[in-house]
Amino acid sequence: MTKRAITTEDFMSLEVFSDPQFAPDGTTYAYVSTTINDKKEYESNLFVQDLNEKTARQWTFGHHKNSNPRFSPDGTKVLFQSNRSGVPQLWLLPLDGGEAKQLTTFKNGAVNAEWSKDGKSILFTASLDKDDDVANQNELSKEELQKEKEEKSKQPLHVTNLKYKSDAQGFLDDKKAHIVIYDVEKETFTQLTEGDHHYSYQDISPDGSTILFSANLSEESDYELKSDIYLLDTATKAITRLTDGDGAYYTAKYSPSGNKIAYLGHKQQYLNATLTELYVYDVETKETVCLSEDWDFQLGDLMVGDTRLGGSEGGPVWSSDENKVFFIGSDNGAVNLYEVSLTGELKSLYQADSHVFGFSYHPTNESFVIGVSTPTVPCNFYLLDSKATVEQLTDANREFLDNVATSVPESITFKAKDGWDIHGWVLRPYGFEEGKKYPLVLEVHGGPHAMYGQTFFHEMQLLAAQGYVVLYTNPRGSHGYGQKFVDACRGDYGGGDYGDVMSAVDYALETYDFIDQERLGVTGGSYGGFMTNWIVGHTNRFKAAVTQRSISNWLSFYGVSDIGYFFNKWQHGYDLLDDPKALWDISPLKYADKVETPLLILHGELDYRCPIEQGEQFFVALKHLKKEVEFVRFPGANHELSRSGKPEMRVERLNHILRWFDKYL
Template identity: 35%
Template sequence: MKTDDFFRLRFLSDLEAYRDNVYFVVTRAIKEKNEYESKIWSLRDMREFTSGPRDLMPKVSPDGKFLAFLRKSEKKVSLMIMPMDGGEAKVLIERKEISMLKWSKNGNIIYFVSNIEEKSKDDVKIIRRYPFYFNGKGFIYDKRPALFSVNLNGKSRIITNAPYNVQDYDVSRDGKIALIMSIDDQKIYWNNIYIKNGKKFDKLPFDGSFSDLEFSPDGKYLAFSYSDNSRSIFQHRHLYLYNIDNGSFECINCGMDRSIGNSLNSDSRMGMGKSLKWWGDSLYFLINDSGESVIYLYKLKDRKIIRHFSNNMGIDFFILSDSGIYSISQKINEPQEIYLNKKKITNFNSSFNNLPKPNKFHFNSSDGEKVQGWILLNPRNGSPTILEIHGGPKTLYGESFMFEFFLLYYSGFNVIFMNPRGSDGYSEKFALDIRGKYGERDYMDIMEGLEYCINEFNLDKEKLGITGGSYGGFMTNWIIGHSKIFKAAVTQRSISNQISFFGTSDIGPEFNADQIGGTPFENIYHYWEKSPLKYVKNVETPLLIIHSDEDYRCPIEQAYQLFTSLKFFGKNVEMAIFPGENHDLSRSGRPNHRTRRLELIEGWFKKYLQGKI
């Protein structure tokens, strides 16, 4: 496998079912144009249904007469509508940004979310709100995501306004609108559910973090995932039902020590769908469990939860039909395809068939906790080994495809990836064990897992490399400041200084108060203790720093500080800055930047672990 094989990948997304057919989006990267092309496909006759070149989010009208979808260009997004029986697509409305399409139940209206922008007299930014910028969105101090509607004649109206910021919504059969919204004085990780009542919005009487909002088909219940954030912003989310008539709500799966949603890492997909779906009076919901996605079924009549579906896969999108569950899923050694229940029914990524399956392993940490991991073991004895560390920290590796890992494998490396303390997919205690203790139990899990692999798989401990992004970049920085075992390191979109991160990251104050503990104003010595920058004098490992100049999650000043400090002490360090990219470079950056990033990582490890220049 070579870097250019990236252009053979097909990214599948946006499943939409109507009667006996399914519509979905196929995206590919085009090397010559350095851009992505997206078209809507019909599954029944396996053909392109729209001409593209950037068509997304198909939504079939309730009567099946029209397909609504988004068509993107460089400067605008068009909400399109097209007759299902043929004919030209026409533009209903155009705006700078449009997302979250939904038809009204009578098919006369389409709802969508778009930004309301404050008008400025000049180019000076007058900022009064926090956060004032956000990763992937740029400066947002003068923008608010609002709910709109548009009729089939193109006449639109605004439904929400200041101070609300719409994050999700749903519309019931009888026209009720429920919304997940935040307001300015709330924390980043907090929001609320509101029910539209005339011109007012009635807030439900509980606070926390909500997502995946969906009315039952009869409109009597509202389902959502929820965390009250009382223990942490990263505590497990659970499934709740709110009774519209009497105002009661109940937790459906609080007895399950797993979190709602899919947080599996992958560099080979374009987005993910909602984690819960109604079908009649039953509710299907998705969780991660020990490296795979599992769909559970809750039956409203008998109040029972059933483990309904699992197939050693990571499920990115799923929809329900009379035929069963359609999903866009991937496996640890297979990119995305569409499945009907457990049967693969497409072959968009068949050129990646027959890739080796990594060896799964478990080891007992020094405090007795079982930790899960995988290794892609190169058949050549004595091959160098690269340790990959995921971000989050509350995400996980498992049954999801990582192009990067197989590229390194076919370049002659073993690749280790594991889920240390702090990861999702296990107990809440497992996930929260590192709060306030970054670089302690997580560091021990990673190093003990590496030692286990060295002994179990007879690896050469003189040829070890390490890399990771975001929190994984933090851990890369931390580890090379506390260990000299690695001969090469690549840190990506990383954290080096917790003190400055607090004030420059789009999530800094909330994230660090929860994960590091307190604020730097009251706890500065602890913040400095948990900053890899403190330990740069100890670094002996050649380090490549990869960062994007529009990363507002882990701002580029983190890379600048690390590079400058290492240079000051005469260390072996280089820095690669990607212009116009953000924190998601490896997942959604421009194609030439994504492949260039892979070339840099591969080249660095070849130079220092294989002696190739």
């Protein structure tokens, strides 16, 4: 049977896995499955699977978002987060039968909960006003929430902080994220942090005497992009800073004995292009060792994709004997699972042409449940045992995979004009026939410090299904190829990075005789949108372009983006107040009169990362010059439109991309 081509709507039928969590006895694990329901809304539910069984059992039901499953240390209960009552709250599910019990009724919700090691307490984060009493919190009904939202929309926004908006959260208020502890036996809440700062809970010591959190407690925090790791005494609430205040530090974990702390971060030597380091702090000697000092790859998951929903553990996680630390890292277009000894010996535990998006470690069995995505399989869980044997546990999206054809990427490496090695991939079109010529679409990722690679990408597969050769690369500035490479685009936007993507096109045309050099298209979002705008202002080689959530004017970007006030300085070396002419010279808007390529501009109305005025300016300039241009504005959409935006808006976006390329290519 010939498999059919992928369609625009197919992403809505996919099941997306995340957050695997071993049960204490190591015989079962829980996870989160996210789908899109008949109402075209995201919903997520909890599942549990016995390692000896082929199918999983569903734990939660309904059109809600249930996530963050955490087994109690004795394995009798599961704590999870659910928005079924209106906002995210904490719920407790007994595993011997019975209904889930709601633990929190905080007005603004309770999130990211974890158990203490003895199971007597639960720690979580809550958004609180200065005078809130955690002992008397009452959530609003859905009707009251809606009324409050409507009333708030009628009030003026009084802004006093530099950081007053966020693409993820919209306009910010005076509430702060604080850490709260819940006594399971007494059923009481105690607020552990206070003041006019945000606190991010990390871990609690085995004896429960101290907790780890990350925060910026400086009086200048509104102007800084730093964070430190702190210790908080749970009895006295005394706070001790663990790191030096010279960078960004986060994701801290106690070793099983509590004698050591592993954490991630860096000193911002290359600002936001700095590779993440892994540190270990000795609680007794107060000495810190950097285990990753000699490495040259990025810790964590920097993969770009459009079918990942929900967070997962990425490390650091301690081994049971405290001699090793486990984590995932991004390298050469793949995300792998690693371990490092306390003497700095690095070992790959799972490395393939794939994307390890999360893992759970069981200390007794010395085994892992790992979540893996590949370019042709959206997601599955695997058991990686102590003997390095890999066993597939799930068979997600089987019906989809049995009926739909996917294109296998061909890895390419080519030389840029200045001799740098650039890595990328080519997808052949659906139903490929030798001797036939096909149009090509070049994709440019955002970031710029991110990474294309070995993961399932619906948009790429869709373009291939529509008869296009798809070319996607990791130009300089991308993660996965070392510190020098990821830093190479800073101060050189539109220079070497532009040369890299154009060299990719040259290489593809020289290598693949089935590409029609007269039918070339280009698209990209965010930084990729900037690059698309830059490309059409500097070459006429492309017959069609689609720019998404783009940047066209760095001068105005400085004042309108939620990151503009620092991003210009960090990426270009100057901002609006330092050198407006230099910013104008690297703004695609300056070259609008040179654009001859038909351009489609796609932008979300609520994008605060690359605000919609960036698209508006480019459209008006091009239209005023009587260029071939169209502008599509997506209501209610922020910067995440293509990844986690409203499903119906995602479909519209994809259809517009296909329409434009079909018209001109």
